[in-house]
Amino acid sequence: MTGYNSQNDVASSNGNQAGATGHKSTEYIAQENHTRSDNRIVCSLTPDEFRAVRMMSEDMYPYEMIQEIADFLVKGSGIRPKIGIICGSGLGSLADLIQNPKVFEYSKIPNFPVSTVEGHAGKLVVGCLEGVNVMAMQGRFHYYEGYPLAKCSMPVRVMKLCGVEYLFATNAAGGINPKYAVGDIMLMHDHVNMLGFAGNSPLQGPNDPRFGPRFPALVNSYNKDLINKAIDISKAMGIESSVHVGVYSCLGGPTYETIAELRALRMMGVDAVGMSTVHEVITARHCDMKVFAFSLITNKCATEYSEKKDEEANHDEVMAVAKNKQKACCEMVSRLVAEIQKSL
Numbered sequence: 001m002t003g004y005n006s007q008n009d010v011a012s013s014n015g016n017q018a019g020a021t022g023h024k025s026t027e028y029i030a031q032e033n034h035t036r037s038d039n040r041i042v043c044s045l046t047p048d049e050f051r052a053v054r055m056m057s058e059d060m061y062p063y064e065m066i067q068e069i070a071d072f073l074v075k076g077s078g079i080r081p082k083i084g085i086i087c088g089s090g091l092g093s094l095a096d097l098i099q100n101p102k103v104f105e106y107s108k109i110p111n112f113p114v115s116t117v118e119g120h121a122g123k124l125v126v127g128c129l130e131g132v133n134v135m136a137m138q139g140r141f142h143y144y145e146g147y148p149l150a151k152c153s154m155p156v157r158v159m160k161l162c163g164v165e166y167l168f169a170t171n172a173a174g175g176i177n178p179k180y181a182v183g184d185i186m187l188m189h190d191h192v193n194m195l196g197f198a199g200n201s202p203l204q205g206p207n208d209p210r211f212g213p214r215f216p217a218l219v220n221s222y223n224k225d226l227i228n229k230a231i232d233i234s235k236a237m238g239i240e241s242s243v244h245v246g247v248y249s250c251l252g253g254p255t256y257e258t259i260a261e262l263r264a265l266r267m268m269g270v271d272a273v274g275m276s277t278v279h280e281v282i283t284a285r286h287c288d289m290k291v292f293a294f295s296l297i298t299n300k301c302a303t304e305y306s307e308k309k310d311e312e313a314n315h316d317e318v319m320a321v322a323k324n325k326q327k328a329c330c331e332m333v334s335r336l337v338a339e340i341q342k343s344l
């Protein structure tokens with residue numbers, strides 16, 4: 001964090017992130033135009049205002065910083081992954097499939113956020129799966145953890161600059177569609193972005209065209225070919241009756257939804273609800289990655305009022321169901337990777 005010297009109103013411009021890339025200090029100096037020869041800036045903000053500005057800019061990840069993280073991972077693993085996997089709550093075992101894994105703890109990756117949620121180990125695993133180089137996040141970042149959406153999905157851009165072409169995003173979700181049972185898998189074919197309705201997007205702020213266009217289209221975000229392959233795989237696995245194709249919606253969390261909210265979501269055509277994934281998909285589509293995503297239905301969402309405690313969603317249940325069903329999820333993912341391998 002850049003220091004602020006309130007005594008003489010001078011702020012150092014070489015804080016942590018600026019030190020890593022040199023990018024932020026340059027940008028800040030250019031904007032301020034109050035540069036001194038010792039690369040310090042005269043700041044006319046109060047200490048609190050200055051801290052607020054610094055915190056805002058520390059949540060921004062310019063291209064160069066993301067490139068630096070990607071270089072760190074590619075150099076450290078000796079691998080350029082083709083597929084990126086994001087493990088949902090309780091689905092970290094997807095990363096255990098990876099052979100010859102090189103494991104990076106988030107806390108040891110420069111400028112990487114840390115995971116704060118149970119069921120999200122906070123490790124990045126790079127290695128080989130079904131003959132394809134992959135990179136898996138054991139632990140994603142959620143908006144409710146206090147990270148802005150751009151920071152939550154920043155790792156998707158890291159994946160892109162590492163060489164990833166396919167994003168597999170998985171999540172635990174509540175089933176709103178009354179036909180869904182606990183333990184079913186829903187292949188996502190579309191989403192309703194509730195955070196987007198509220199004016200929040202991972203692409204907010206200046207657009208860097210090196211990642212993608214200012215106004216990306218999101219129709220056909222979920223790759224049809226991969227959905228069809230996953231349906232075939234579910235038939236081969238004999239689980240097709242518990243695999244659906246549906247619409248996911250992401251709310252901000254960390255509260256689970258009210259009955260009225262769930263009813264509203266159902267009326268909007270939503271089949272499953274969670275607190276993740278959509279911002280990752282938006283970021284992946286912005287930089288032209290192919291996306292495959294699925295939800296493991298860990299609980300049924302009640303749409304009738306009831307006093308019964310066991311009808312309320314809770315994270316322990318989410319984790320327990322994910323643990324029970326991880327084998328099927330792992331098989332689905334490895335078989336799909338094997339299918340992609342055939343086409344490479």
Ligand SMILES: O=P(O)(O)O[C@H]1O[C@H](CO)[C@@H](O)[C@H]1O
Nearest residue numbers: 088089171172274275276318
């Ligand atoms: O979406 P993932 O990370 O799988 O986790 C889901 O499970 C948690 C709630 O139980 C929330 O974080 C929700 O988003």
Ligand code: HPA
Nearest residue numbers: 172173174273274275313
């Ligand atoms: O019912 C839910 N709502 C929101 N997020 C979730 N993640 C797992 N289950 C749920």
